[in-house]
């Protein structure tokens with residue numbers, strides 16, 4: 315008999331102070347471990363899928379001739395971005411070294427990401443727009459470069475930076491894939507959202523189905539990293555908010571500049587306006603700020619400044635942050651105060 319699943323209500327919750335740095339680190343590790351267990355359970359039991367078995371390859375074959383050149387270019391460059399998965403995982407494992415809960419999360423996340431490049435290869439191949447030889451040659455050229463966080467996004471190569479960057483990057487990837495799904499549907503002559511027939515049979519047509527399934531992974535990844543940042547925010551408010559602020563200010567997608575077809579991708583992005591600074595603000599940065607409990611970037615900036623001034627020794631139970639970025643300190647009267655009063 316399998317043990318009853320542990321849910322968050324049963325999770326070992328907050329320790330009480332004194333809030334030394336070590337105590338905070340320990341509390342973060344406990345909560346991240348819990349987040350990992352819950353994430354892993356859902357990923358394996360509910361969200362799991364197999365690229366070679368679960369994508370409608372036959373439908374890709376019959377509809378591939380409808381895909382536009384820009385759509386094909388974009389799918390190929392996302393194949394390149396996803397194919398750096400080995401570097402993302404390796405680099406991350408080095409950065410989080412010694413933190414078991416973060417390492418295990420990195421491994422499970424990597425196992426899921428590994429399916430995405432395979433899916434884009436299947437889409438391009440079965441749509442009949444690239445040959446196996448072309449795809450192998452492309453992926454070999456991608457492998458000529460090595461991606462590292464330190465080189466490509468300096469300053470984010472810390473355990474906290476990694477999580478903050480991934481939180482934003484996964485949301486941006488979700489957005490891009492959902493936009494690309496809509497583009498594919500437009501190429502196919504279909505409306506943006508699934509038709510009643512598609513809903514009835516449970517998946518969208520051809521390549522659109524692949525983008526739907528992969529984008530569902532991406533938003534789950536976003537949710538997981540968001541939770542990690544939220545945990546850190548309670549124990550290390552200044553460091554966490556400052557990192558989120560810096561990541562939001564200096565964000566760009568990983569590996570774009572080292573792709574073999576970077577120029578073609580850039581031109582296709584400009585023509586299609588798939589992902590513009592305005593769309594990034596509206597559909598990536600603003601939802602991230604909202605989910606972290608802030609009205610806007612000004613509020614986050616204020617919270618960074620205010621959290622710098624928080625008295626040391628205050629635990630998460632004594633501090634809350636308003637949506638406009640002000641810290642509210644709840645002072646429980648101590649026995650000493652009551653006696654004095």
Ligand SMILES: [Fe+2]
Pocket residue numbers: 396427430487532
């Ligand atoms: Fe991915």
Ligand SMILES: [Fe+2]
Pocket residue numbers: 427484487531532535
């Ligand atoms: Fe992802």
